[in-house]
Amino acid sequence: MMIELVLASTLVSFVNTEMYEVDSCIGEKFALIEAENPQWPIHSERFIGAGYVDFMVIVNSEGKVVEHQISRSQPRRIFDRQSLRALKKWKFNPSKHAERCFDVTFKYDSEKFE
Template sequence: MAVRHGIAALMALGITFGLFYLMQYLISMGSERGADIRKGQVIEFVRLKRDTETQTRKRELPKKEKPPEPPPPPELQMSQTDAPDSDAMAISAPDLSAGPDLGSGPNMGAPSDSDSVPLVRVPPQYPIRAAERGIEGWVVLRFTITAAGTVVNPEVLDANPKRIFDRAAKRALKKWKYRPRIVDGVAIDRVEEVKLSFDLDDI
């Protein structure tokens, strides 16, 4: 038993010394590596001197050369045969002294005569009282057609029944338009007569 304890103690001492040696070796290796890392972080800055002197270059422009002068135009010589002959170019103008005889033909500008022609006829308005009572009738009027084609001076010549349709007939007649009568190319006044009927069927 004593021998076994002695061998175990020797082995324990050997292992202990081996561990101490290994730890010392590792510590020494770590310190050397840290020193190398610290040395590698040192950076040296070197400032270079800047050359302040600059060189200037002068740019020379090329000289312009004068363009060559154009040659003078050739002289053209015209012979007498090239010039046009004034006698040959003369053209005889027609004689306009004798114009056409216009007096022998018929006179187309003579004025023509024409009678008055109605252009606008406005029908009379049926009186309300006559329509309500069922009254019908007629009116004969005399009036004047002026040279301008208007109607003036309407006058009642006869009516049936009396004084029922006179005002409506005159009012409508004043709105009529005519082409006036022409005598010797001049418009003149003309007096005419007309009969206006008032029928309930026309309402």
């Protein structure tokens, strides 16, 4: 748990995990304070393979996601809803900027979900 707290407080310009990638649109350093992984959609339980959902996200000065737009998803629309549910719970570090832009990709692989 201590390691997670240290990692969460470190400012980076890119985050890459098994479940998601986050990149600042302008290369600005940020901290991802809270990040929830998406759940595997129930209606796609027979889906075998990998997929993704790409978002363009606007975060306010308090670190809350205030706007989002899906830029790509594969397969189309299968993982969109679960990705959005998780994304709405994310929190970034506060900033002096009124708004910041991030590219977020949720990665789905049937072998990594239980």
